[in-house]
Amino acid sequence: MRRAALAVLATAAVGCGGDDEPGDLVVSAAASLRAPLTECSRDGEDPRIRLQFAGSDELAAQIRKGVRPDVYAAANTKLPDQLAEEGLLEQPAVFATNRLVLATPRDSRIDALDDLERPGLRLVVGSEGVPIGDYTREVLGRLGPAGERAILANVRSEEPDVKGIVGKLAQSAADAGFVYRTDVGAARLRAVPLAARLQPEVAYGAGVVKGTDLPEDARAFAAGLRTGPCAEALRAAGFGRPHGR
Amino acid sequence: MRGWFAALLGVATAAALLFLTLPVVAIFVDTSPARLLDSLGEEGALDALWLSLKTTALALAIIVVVGTPVAWLLASRRFPGRALAVTLVELPLVLPPAVAGIALLAALGPEGILGGALADAGIRLPLTTAAVVVALTFVASPFYVRQAQAAFGAVDRTLVDASRTLGASEARTFLRVIVPTAAPGLAAAGALALGRALGEFGATLMFAGSLQGITQTAPLAIYDRFATDFDAALALSAVLVAVSAGILLAVKLVRGGEALDRAGA
Numbered sequence: 027m028r029r030a031a032l033a034v035l036a037t038a039a040v041g042c043g044g045d046d047e048p049g050d051l052v053v054s055a056a057a058s059l060r061a062p063l064t065e066c067s068r069d070g071e072d073p074r075i076r077l078q079f080a081g082s083d084e085l086a087a088q089i090r091k092g093v094r095p096d097v098y099a100a101a102n103t104k105l106p107d108q109l110a111e112e113g114l115l116e117q118p119a120v121f122a123t124n125r126l127v128l129a130t131p132r133d134s135r136i137d138a139l140d141d142l143e144r145p146g147l148r149l150v151v152g153s154e155g156v157p158i159g160d161y162t163r164e165v166l167g168r169l170g171p172a173g174e175r176a177i178l179a180n181v182r183s184e185e186p187d188v189k190g191i192v193g194k195l196a197q198s199a200a201d202a203g204f205v206y207r208t209d210v211g212a213a214r215l216r217a218v219p220l221a222a223r224l225q226p227e228v229a230y231g232a233g234v235v236k237g238t239d240l241p242e243d244a245r246a247f248a249a250g251l252r253t254g255p256c257a258e259a260l261r262a263a264g265f266g267r268p269h270g271r
Numbered sequence: 272m273r274g275w276f277a278a279l280l281g282v283a284t285a286a287a288l289l290f291l292t293l294p295v296v297a298i299f300v301d302t303s304p305a306r307l308l309d310s311l312g313e314e315g316a317l318d319a320l321w322l323s324l325k326t327t328a329l330a331l332a333i334i335v336v337v338g339t340p341v342a343w344l345l346a347s348r349r350f351p352g353r354a355l356a357v358t359l360v361e362l363p364l365v366l367p368p369a370v371a372g373i374a375l376l377a378a379l380g381p382e383g384i385l386g387g388a389l390a391d392a393g394i395r396l397p398l399t400t401a402a403v404v405v406a407l408t409f410v411a412s413p414f415y416v417r418q419a420q421a422a423f424g425a426v427d428r429t430l431v432d433a434s435r436t437l438g439a440s441e442a443r444t445f446l447r448v449i450v451p452t453a454a455p456g457l458a459a460a461g462a463l464a465l466g467r468a469l470g471e472f473g474a475t476l477m478f479a480g481s482l483q484g485i486t487q488t489a490p491l492a493i494y495d496r497f498a499t500d501f502d503a504a505l506a507l508s509a510v511l512v513a514v515s516a517g518i519l520l521a522v523k524l525v526r527g528g529e530a531l532d533r534a535g536a
Contacts, residue, residue: 182480198380198381199381
């Protein structure tokens with residue numbers, strides 16, 4: 027009976043494989059890369075590129091649990107480096123940089139980090155372990171313990187990825203949040219730049235997932251993030267060039 | 272030749288049971304009882320469970336108090352626009368949770384239709400515990416109203432007529448005859464709504480956010496741990512499965528066994 031049931035399941039699984047053909051190049055990328063990567067891998071490519079966006083940490087967790095995309099592009103270097111050490115990723119490379127800004131709704135009067143200490147202010151941040159959340163804590167850590175504590179006391183939500191922060195700001199559900207510079211344009215938010223001494227080093231790393239069926243294409247896509255149409259789309263969207271490393 | 276149909280039914284049922292139980296069983300296979308207890312001691316896990324129970328109970332109370340008269344009206348009266356009203360009440364049933372979240376923001380968020388009026392009243396819902404209750408009530412109430420309507424529909428009309436003939440008002444008849452008769456069905460309806468509310472994720476995240484002790488319900492806490500601590504996520508999932516199964520069983524045992532079967536739940 028069990029074998030029969032499994033056979034039925036297997037048949038069902040094969041029957042609905044429609045949009046996940048084995049020949050597609052699957053790219054798991056950080057949520058903040060959505061706009062430029064969607065633009066540069068739009069049309070007529072062979073193999074067909076399938077992009078999936080989520081929090082970098084979530085995508086890394088999927089890879090650790092056996093999900094196998096062909097390329098992994100994260101919003102930091104920590105996660106790709108960890109995956110490489112664990113033998114799940116080929117040597118990753120930095121392909122872009124970014125900056126953190128304090129974002130607010132359009133009509134906000136917040137224009138400095140000090141304003142975030144006001145009692146009752148609603149701040150949304152990335153949750154711990156998510157790149158945007160870790161960068162945010164790095165910024166706050168540089169403010170000194172009193173400022174950090176006062177600002178953390180105003181956190182009203184810890185979001186699983188950048189989209190959650192941007193969405194809540196765009197709807198004025200929150201008063202302020204830390205996001206990447208590249209996120210504010212499309213959502214028409216107001217950006218307050220951070221002082222250079224507070225700015226964390228935001229570098230995006232990508233690597234080819236080991237055991238991919240399409241090693242050549244995967245490596246070509248990863249290289250294309252540094253030079254080529256995707257690199258151009260990243261620059262146009264406000265991402266910086268990789269430096270060093 | 273008759274055997275093949277019975278075999279088909281058997282195979283389909285076996286496949287369904289395997290498919291539905293395997294993921295649930297896997298949660299417990301990967302979690303030792305010791306790990307389960309550990310995870311409950313972990314910071315935030317109990318907060319999340321407690322918040323889930325609290326907000327779900329509140330939402331259920333609102334749903335039952337408002338939904339029961341609604342269900343009786345829809346079950347007992349014929350009026351123009353009734354079909355439309357039934358459809359509108361059931362609509363959230365088929366809405367994806369993400370749509371529910373967006374819709375709640377568009378209606379009750381600061382930029383939403385009622386945002387200005389709420390702000391004038393000094394109310395700012397998003398990112399509060401109240402927002403969690405609103406989200407749970409929105410997604411779970413159709414489950415209750417729908418089942419309750421069916422339960423009222425199944426009440427023997429001669430009982431109602433006898434009560435009215437003997438001089439009882441409609442309100443009295445409703446409280447003394449109709450509700451007690453329909454009670455098993457109402458309990459089943461409540462269990463369905465409770466289960467849906469306990470598992471709510473998308474609308475809560477979008478409308479209420481996620482903050483430990485304030486808006487991070489158990490499903491949100493599980494998602495929060497998914498990337499950083501899979502074991503803790505599994506353990507918390509196991510607790511949630513146990514709680515949900517407990518609720519289902521309690522309702523089945525106490526009163527609603529037959530009604531649940533009848534309602535197809």
